[in-house]
Amino acid sequence: MAKTAFITGATSGFGKASARRFVKAGWHVIGTGRRADRLNALVEELGADNMHAACFDISDSDALNAAVAALPDRFKNIDLLINNAGLALGTAPAQKADLEQWQTMIDTNVRGLVTLTHKLLPTLIEQKGAIINVSSVAASYPYPGGNVYGGTKAFVVQFSLGLRSDLHGTGVRVTCIEPCMTETEFTLVRTKGNRDASDALYKGANPMTGEDLAETMLWIAEQPAHLNINRIELMPVNQSFSPFQVYRSEASRAKKLRRSVENCAKQEVDRISEAQSDLRHINVLPPLLSRRATPGMTATAAVPDLAE
């Protein structure tokens, strides 16, 4: 019998690609999102027998409860919950960020995710099912402007590990996936529809795709029932780590520069003094110097005294 996956955020990116991949692999899928037209188009593409569209805002608990209650019998026995719906808003530093955007990220990435998980846990336990939570590398590696987004994704990691502990003995598996740069509508949403910014970010970077993530999620879901993948971190090959940033005050930067100029000057003076000292001990002028020096001149007089 076909298994059933409840995939949030199926109107775009990872979620849409996963809905397609899971149906192709023989699963039934419940796909969610706020954009009904996109969900309906996906149902048309994948077939109403294979996909059920549940259109609701995940931060609205009443709408979420109503959508779960309205699931057709054929889609009620959920074996897998993919908590994927989520977003980042803004790239400003915390001191310049928009509080409303912070609250939307928390309501979607944290509040929506835990509300749906709480709602579906009894079914998942009954089915000895699985949960795949979509976090991000932003959970582990902070970056400027990542503030609340990174915080919500760190919550998802820790919540996933906590679920593992609590679900001990139930047979329910829990995995947290932590992807890095993947080309979806993510940056378009983050920048309020700035297509140029989104294109510039991905251009030439060969980022991961929604299909890459869908393949990974299917692989996780189809592991043997006794095997749990706790966490998995994914990056495009072209992305890696860079050093910590260090802030230096103007005064300390000026001091450092002065010290390095002084050091250079001192080394030069020492070098010339050494050369002068060597020449003072030479009675016969070296051929090159003797050619340049005026007849009767001493070696000491031919070398300028830079030590002054």
Ligand SMILES: NC(=O)c1ccc[n+]([C@@H]2O[C@H](COP(=O)([O-])OP(=O)(O)OC[C@H]3O[C@@H](n4cnc5c(N)ncnc54)[C@H](OP(=O)(O)O)[C@@H]3O)[C@@H](O)[C@H]2O)c1
């Ligand atoms: N792309 C990346 O580089 C990347 C990296 C690490 C982690 N992630 C995470 O991966 C997940 C999927 O992102 P994506 O890259 O596929 O982005 P995406 O293309 O923008 O897709 C996001 C999905 O989430 C849904 N969603 C957002 N807010 C919602 C709400 N309030 N209610 C219901 N659904 C909502 C959207 O549906 P509607 O707009 O139709 O509601 C959409 O289907 C997110 O959790 C994101 O944080 C992405």
